[in-house]
Amino acid sequence: MKTQPWLAPPEAADLGEGFVVVGAGIAGATAARVLAERGVSVQVIDPCAPASKATGNPAAVLRPVLARDTKDPLSLFYTDAFESTRRRIDSLREQGHTIAGGFDGVLHSHPRAQDMRGRAKHEYLDAAKVQARLGPHARSDGVWLNDAGWVSPVDYCNALLDHSNIEVHQAELVSLAFNGLTWRLMAADESVISQADNVVLANGWRLLQIAQTASLPINPVASQLLHYKDAHSKHGPSVPVVGGGTLCPTADGWMLTAGHWHDTTEDTVDMARNPEILERSADLWAVPDCADDADVRAAVRATSRDYLPMVGGVPDFEQARIVYADLQHGRQIHHYPAAPHQGGLYVLGALGGRGITSAQLCAEVLGSVVFGEAHAWQPALHPLRFLARELKRGKTAP
Numbered sequence: 001m002k003t004q005p006w007l008a009p010p011e012a013a014d015l016g017e018g019f020v021v022v023g024a025g026i027a028g029a030t031a032a033r034v035l036a037e038r039g040v041s042v043q044v045i046d047p048c049a050p051a052s053k054a055t056g057n058p059a060a061v062l063r064p065v066l067a068r069d070t071k072d073p074l075s076l077f078y079t080d081a082f083e084s085t086r087r088r089i090d091s092l093r094e095q096g097h098t099i100a101g102g103f104d105g106v107l108h109s110h111p112r113a114q115d116m117r118g119r120a121k122h123e124y125l126d127a128a129k130v131q132a133r134l135g136p137h138a139r140s141d142g143v144w145l146n147d148a149g150w151v152s153p154v155d156y157c158n159a160l161l162d163h164s165n166i167e168v169h170q171a172e173l174v175s176l177a178f179n180g181l182t183w184r185l186m187a188a189d190e191s192v193i194s195q196a197d198n199v200v201l202a203n204g205w206r207l208l209q210i211a212q213t214a215s216l217p218i219n220p221v222a223s224q225l226l227h228y229k230d231a232h233s234k235h236g237p238s239v240p241v242v243g244g245g246t247l248c249p250t251a252d253g254w255m256l257t258a259g260h261w262h263d264t265t266e267d268t269v270d271m272a273r274n275p276e277i278l279e280r281s282a283d284l285w286a287v288p289d290c291a292d293d294a295d296v297r298a299a300v301r302a303t304s305r306d307y308l309p310m311v312g313g314v315p316d317f318e319q320a321r322i323v324y325a326d327l328q329h330g331r332q333i334h335h336y337p338a339a340p341h342q343g344g345l346y347v348l349g350a351l352g353g354r355g356i357t358s359a360q361l362c363a364e365v366l367g368s369v370v371f372g373e374a375h376a377w378q379p380a381l382h383p384l385r386f387l388a389r390e391l392k393r394g395k396t397a398p
């Protein structure tokens, strides 16, 4: 099927003076690594240490997604994504990197667990079988995902950044200016951080603070975790247990995640605002009553409306509104030009609640876009998809 022109990638990049990647979370680290392995020199900038914002959790679950419909796009995407990430972690470990984590299975508790389908290896376990496998604290039945597991995102991110073509600098981008050839990256005091022909914006929800990506339809969502260590480390599961909440082993104990606050960028969420965190996991696991002893962490991630990431060239939204203004009339697609982009500017973002799982595949898509190669997932992740959908429905707002 012919690709819809509004989902076409930009022309291959003019590699010129290399790349600047903005953000040293998992999005920036995977993007930098994929480009570096293709021979590109990459400068990564971040005001914070790598993997200290959303990527800085003590653990992340890595799993494919099952669905009742085997053609479910989220299931297809996150199954491919899981496989790419697993290959990447295996390869980093073979290269000698120490990355905490394991692929010993994940239990997914779901009301329709018995109806779940997908390409990933899985089996349904009733509650007794789950207890036999995970011990007496387990409370639920569920789908057992054989090859899935967990990872330390901090170890994973730092291993990705450890490449001879990658340099990490401490700097915060405040604005970007294009002179027709190169992008100038400016700091708060208006000094120039760097100049580059190509820039990848991979700065999480703060994409909304950069003029060129401010109109991307992404939403910040805050969530919180409790990290149990020391005397309480023995009460947790040996593998991730996912349902209303998520329980996951860490290198030094285990953690519990639940609760979301939409449209907030506050990452100092108070425990008191989240009584659900324990309630939502009570059906999954006999959690000890010692929340006060746990470390609390909150972080903000960026989500999209269809729960798929945004990857590719940054669209020229103003131009796109003009050239696709009459999309609702259903004219044949060859009447329309290819999606207009801001030359040399790319985005890898909106990784949502599964970004550690999906960033590697997203970076592979980005690498294909930069080098002018086709990638099966490129149209589905195109950052212009939401505006195109709205215009097709005759709406003018993104």
Ligand SMILES: Cc1cc2nc3c(=O)[nH]c(=O)nc-3n(C[C@H](O)[C@H](O)[C@H](O)COP(=O)(O)OP(=O)(O)OC[C@H]3O[C@@H](n4cnc5c(N)ncnc54)[C@H](O)[C@@H]3O)c2cc1C
Residues within 6 Å of the ligand: 022, 023, 024, 025, 026, 027, 028, 045, 046, 047, 048, 049, 050, 051, 052, 053, 054, 055, 056, 057, 059, 060, 061, 062, 171, 172, 173, 174, 202, 203, 204, 205, 206, 222, 223, 224, 225, 257, 298, 299, 300, 301, 302, 349, 350, 351, 352, 353, 354, 355, 356, 357, 358
């Ligand atoms: C509580 C919680 C649990 C999660 N659990 C899982 C899980 O189990 N499995 C899973 O796969 N995913 C999970 N996720 C999702 C995953 O953590 C995120 O999708 C992912 O970390 C987002 O990565 P990122 O690089 O886009 O953002 P971030 O990690 O936030 O990185 C963005 C970086 O950009 C930098 N930055 C921002 N603005 C600028 C600027 N102007 N200039 C320079 N640098 C800038 C920031 O300092 C930051 O380092 C979870 C997320 C949360 C919050």
